Amino acid sequence: MGISRHARLVRGKLLTILVVTLVAALCLVALPACAQSVNEAIVKVYAVYDEPDYYNPWQMYGSQARSGSGCVIEGNRILTSAHVVADQVFVQVKRAGQPRKYIAAVEIVAHECDLAILEVSDDSFFLGVEPLRIGQLPTLRDKVVVYGFPQGGDELCITEGVVSRVEHQYYAHSQEYLLTCQIDAAINPGSSGGPVIKDGEIAGVAFQAGGGENIGYMVPAPVIERFLEDIEDGEYDGMPGIGIRWQKMENPDLRHRYGMTTEQTGILINQIYPGFPADGVLQPQDVILSIDNANIENDGTIEFRAGERTSFSYLIQSKFIGDIVGLSILRDGVVKDLKIRFTSPLSEFQLVPNEQYDTTPRYYIVGGLVFEPLTLNLLKMWGANWYGDAPRNLVNYYFRGEPTKDRSELVVLVRVLADEVNVGYQNRRYEVITKVNGKSIGDITDLIHAFEDNTDLHHVIINERGERIILNRAKVEESGERILRKYSISTQ
Numbered sequence: 001m002g003i004s005r006h007a008r009l010v011r012g013k014l015l016t017i018l019v020v021t022l023v024a025a026l027c028l029v030a031l032p033a034c035a036q037s038v039n040e041a042i043v044k045v046y047a048v049y050d051e052p053d054y055y056n057p058w059q060m061y062g063s064q065a066r067s068g069s070g071c072v073i074e075g076n077r078i079l080t081s082a083h084v085v086a087d088q089v090f091v092q093v094k095r096a097g098q099p100r101k102y103i104a105a106v107e108i109v110a111h112e113c114d115l116a117i118l119e120v121s122d123d124s125f126f127l128g129v130e131p132l133r134i135g136q137l138p139t140l141r142d143k144v145v146v147y148g149f150p151q152g153g154d155e156l157c158i159t160e161g162v163v164s165r166v167e168h169q170y171y172a173h174s175q176e177y178l179l180t181c182q183i184d185a186a187i188n189p190g191s192s193g194g195p196v197i198k199d200g201e202i203a204g205v206a207f208q209a210g211g212g213e214n215i216g217y218m219v220p221a222p223v224i225e226r227f228l229e230d231i232e233d234g235e236y237d238g239m240p241g242i243g244i245r246w247q248k249m250e251n252p253d254l255r256h257r258y259g260m261t262t263e264q265t266g267i268l269i270n271q272i273y274p275g276f277p278a279d280g281v282l283q284p285q286d287v288i289l290s291i292d293n294a295n296i297e298n299d300g301t302i303e304f305r306a307g308e309r310t311s312f313s314y315l316i317q318s319k320f321i322g323d324i325v326g327l328s329i330l331r332d333g334v335v336k337d338l339k340i341r342f343t344s345p346l347s348e349f350q351l352v353p354n355e356q357y358d359t360t361p362r363y364y365i366v367g368g369l370v371f372e373p374l375t376l377n378l379l380k381m382w383g384a385n386w387y388g389d390a391p392r393n394l395v396n397y398y399f400r401g402e403p404t405k406d407r408s409e410l411v412v413l414v415r416v417l418a419d420e421v422n423v424g425y426q427n428r429r430y431e432v433i434t435k436v437n438g439k440s441i442g443d444i445t446d447l448i449h450a451f452e453d454n455t456d457l458h459h460v461i462i463n464e465r466g467e468r469i470i471l472n473r474a475k476v477e478e479s480g481e482r483i484l485r486k487y488s489i490s491t492q
Contacts, residue, residue, distance in 0.1 A: 055381050073132055138220075238321065241277075249266060276344050288329050293328075326339050353409075366459070437456065
């Protein structure tokens with residue numbers, strides 16, 4: 001018996017549905033296979049941290065909790081953001097889709113580039129995980145996928161975005177000016193430290209949000225690669241710098257003044273920081289034309305990839321402490337080729353250092369007077385609007401102060417612990433100290449020696465305005481233990 005037309009149509013539709021279903025099923029099997037291997041390498045990081053109180057530098061604020069993201073890379077290591085584990089006292093990690101938390105430890109942390117490596121001693125944590133590899137620096141319009149655990153849930157969150165910009169930006173955690181990638185995928189609290197994936201490899205690490213909607217930033221692959229190479233010996237030495245203050249040369253009269261031809265471009269050196277790599281090699285009013293044969297434009301940029309430019313500092317930041325770099329400069333109208341050996345990391349080039357982590361404040365108490373080096377940590381005691389609310393002179397030192405041969409840090413009288421030995425001085429605070437007992441103060445070690453080596457009847461402390469504090473030395477020595485007990489301080 002023949003099959004009716006209606007039956008044939010029904011059978012055809014059923015076959016079509018079956019084929020489509022099979023194809024869809026195959027896609028669901030094939031596509032998540034790659035995604036699943038990435039998923040298994042994603043880690044949620046749970047950190048308990050405790051920050052020091054810079055107004056009362058002998059004590060801590062008390063523990064708090066934060067969470068972030070990370071991923072497993074070769075060597076049974078977890079790559080994450082430094083700010084996720086900054087000031088940590090206890091860390092746990094959990095793989096995506098797994099219920100168990102494992103105790104972890106911070107192996108290496110690099111606060112300037114906001115990267116860290118965690119280790120887990122229990123090898124069972126890594127069973128079945130295929131480590132993610134570091135890929136290449138993505139190009140504009142490349143599609144990327146962000147993996148992480150934004151706050152509000154424990155399940156893995158995956159978002160897609162496009163690379164919209166590759167250039168230098170300030171890292172919020174360290175305030176260092178380093179290479180970044182901007183993407184149009186949102187980076188929310190908790191997402192930090194998670195990998196940004198392109199073609200199954202790590203193109204970057206998500207680390208901070210931008211100023212607009214759906215704007216995020218990632219630490220790009222070259223910075224990650226440099227970090228991992230730096231720590232191969234078990235320590236992070238830091239990104240080098242040369243120790244100069246410079247300016248752009250976009251004005252034609254400025255270029256003419258320094259004898260530059262129409263073909264020459266570069267940057268003008270205004271100051272050399274003493275004791276740093278450029279000291280003794282470069283001079284103020286030198287024009288740096290190129291570094292490692294890469295021409296520097298008058299706006300201070302170099303072409304780091306065909307058609308793309310970023311800060312010339314990229315050439316320096318890709319090097320390591322101990323490396324030697326070649327420079328071509330213009331000095332008094334003559335081109336010279338010089339070499340500089342990198343000896344100092346970026347973090348040492350400021351009179352007032354950026355925010356410090358994983359360390360306790362340095363302080364010294366004498367006669368109830370509490371002295372500290374000025375740091376961004378101390379300025380941030382004034383809250384989110386510290387740059388407007390903190391004492392203007394201290395803020396100016398942070399933004400404009402520069403180290404000199406005789407002064408590598410500023411020592412501040414932070415507060416006075418009221419006692420009979422310091423009557424009349426109880427309201428003195430936030431004063432920059434220039435001399436103690438006739439000795440100039442270039443760092444807190446100078447201050448300590450100036451007090452402890454003094455044999456005169458009085459201690460004489462002078463601030464930058466010339467105001468004096470006079471204390472009887474014998475009374476100060478007698479009051480030491482009494483003041484520490486009164487204020488429950490363990491050590492001066």
